[in-house]
Amino acid sequence: MTRIRALFVANRLWFALIAFVLLFVAAYGFPWHFPLVQVGFVVFAGLVGIDAWLLFRPTADSGNRTDGTESFFARRDVPARLSNGDENPLTIYLENRYFFQVDVEVIDEIPFQFQRRDVLFQARLGPRQTQTIRYGLRPTRRGEYSFGAVNVFVLSPLGLLKRRYQFESGRMVAVYPSFLQMRQYELLAATNRLSEVGMKRIRRLGHSMEFEQVRPYTTGDDVRTVNWKATARRSDPQGASLQINAYQDERSQPVYCLIDKGRVMQSPFAGLTLLDYAINASLVLSNIALQKQDRAGILTFSDQVGQLLPADRRSGQVLKILELLYRQKTRFMETDYERLYTSVRTHIRQRSLLLLFTNFETVSALHRQLPYLRRLAKDHLLLVIFFENTELRGLLDQPATDTEQIYLKTIGEKFAFEKKQIVKELTQYGIQSILTTPQNLTANTVNKYLELKARGMI
Structure with missing residues (x-):
């Protein structure tokens, strides 16, 4: 048989x-x-x-x-x-x-x-x-x-x-969450090739007083750190090469990724929900933070506070973050920011960088949560990361040929304007923000983290 x-x-x-x-x-x-x-x-x-x-x-x-x-x-x-x-x-x-x-x-x-x-x-x-x-x-x-x-x-x-x-x-x-993307960023960071995936070289506006080494000048370095004595001593047949004093970044700063698992993160893009994009970006960002000798942690929330992984930089922290993000489940309920604020105030006592992955479609939606965001920004450096509507952008880029399309484009322009208005509202209260498309989320988030670190804000 x-x-x-x-x-x-x-x-x-x-x-x-x-x-x-x-x-x-x-x-x-x-x-x-x-x-x-x-x-x-x-x-x-x-x-x-x-x-x-x-x-x-x-x-x-x-x-x-x-x-x-x-x-x-x-x-x-x-x-x-x-x-x-x-x-x-x-x-x-x-x-x-x-x-x-x-x-x-x-x-x-x-x-x-x-x-x-x-x-x-x-x-x-x-x-x-x-x-x-x-x-x-x-x-x-x-x-x-x-x-x-x-x-x-x-x-x-x-x-x-x-x-x-x-x-x-x-x-x-x-x-699992995108560990291939994490490895790609880690490899490019180790070989100083992050610009290949959209990383910008941020000019350092300040630095700590802890001296690290004298190294050759590269584009983007602060000219005020040029070591003229070391430059004069260097003998280069092809011409003098400027030498600069390199200082260590502030280390062991707590960096928390706050991931909204609520209804607003259910929207799909290229097969993945906004929540999965946020989870993938959190994994990459946490790994980069650990490479920079900072401490990385995770907090998830929705109508209830989910799991909290305290910020740490020990050797097994990446695996803990990976396992935590892999096991995330949600019913996409309405987000409760009051519970988020209470949990952060209870469990995160040290001033930290908080990267809040969420989404706001209208200014009125922001205003409902703004009191809690202002309280978070009072005790921590808060970075709100939300998403641009790519379908709406595609509609606005197409020319209107009839009355119906003109009407749709008018409504679309209103929603696009509100997204920009949200950025201004957050800036007005001293809250950092990123408005990004899902496919550029990881690069823009890492860029902003490196910028904040270069400015000595964390």
Whole structure:
């Protein structure tokens, strides 16, 4: 029964059967053709039998096994965890152990969350040949994903029958916040190439008095820190190179990412919710803060205060942040800023940089929460990060051709103006803010953090 379930009919066999049916029908008009068609059909039936024997015949690799499961081998290589919002590489390894060339069709049963039915690959492998198929998957939700089997349909050179092999059945893989993006920023920061992903070099407006080293001048450094004696002592055949005094940044400053899990963060963009964009940016920002010797912490909130991870910079802090962000769940209820303020005042006693990831669509929505934001800004350096409506921007960039479009653009201009008005309102009360598109959230947030640190505000 196992072999029968693994046996499938190829298209070539169906076409051949249709041709024989037509030939048998035509033989009624030409009786002398009938014996020839009969002989041809017997030969065809023999070829089908030979094809089945070739596919199910045990190979030398199978030893004493009679099920032939060693005639072909496949393996799916999946990372131990997937990165949310990123293209994750997957590979399927194929090995032909038949003594003849085979054509294969590979159907990978990927998790249902991807809603894809096109993960079908075709390949041709010679005898004892191996081949690797590479493709990518981009998850848009955190959580556990269940992979099914790798189905491999093998056809012999006759191509009349298929034999199905199944490998790698029932594997669970967790989708974490975007650790690939975190690693990218970490690598670029280590090699001073952050400008490649939108990082700006911020001119230092102030510095601590703790001397670190004398190093060559680079564009953006404060000219007031030039060390003229070190410059004069340096002998450079290609010309004098300015030397500057470098000072250490203020370290061990608490940096908290406050993540709003309320209704306003449910809006989707490119498959991800604004909440997932905020979670990915928080992971990157926390890692950058730890690289700068600051202490990073997380606080999540909605109608209730969620989880709080105190700011720290010990070696395992990144893993703690990653696990906390991975396990975040929400019902997207209305946000309670009063509970947020109470929790911050109770648990965060030291003056800290608070990066509040939220969203305001109108000025009136801001005014309802402004008293609590002002109280937070009184005790801490508060940075409010909210989102630009990209769909609205696309509408405003298109020319209006009729009355309805003029009306829609007018309403759109009103909402776009309110977003800018929110920035002015926050600035008026001494609250830092970022208005950004979702795709630029991480770069703009890290830029602002580096700017605040360069100005000595934290």
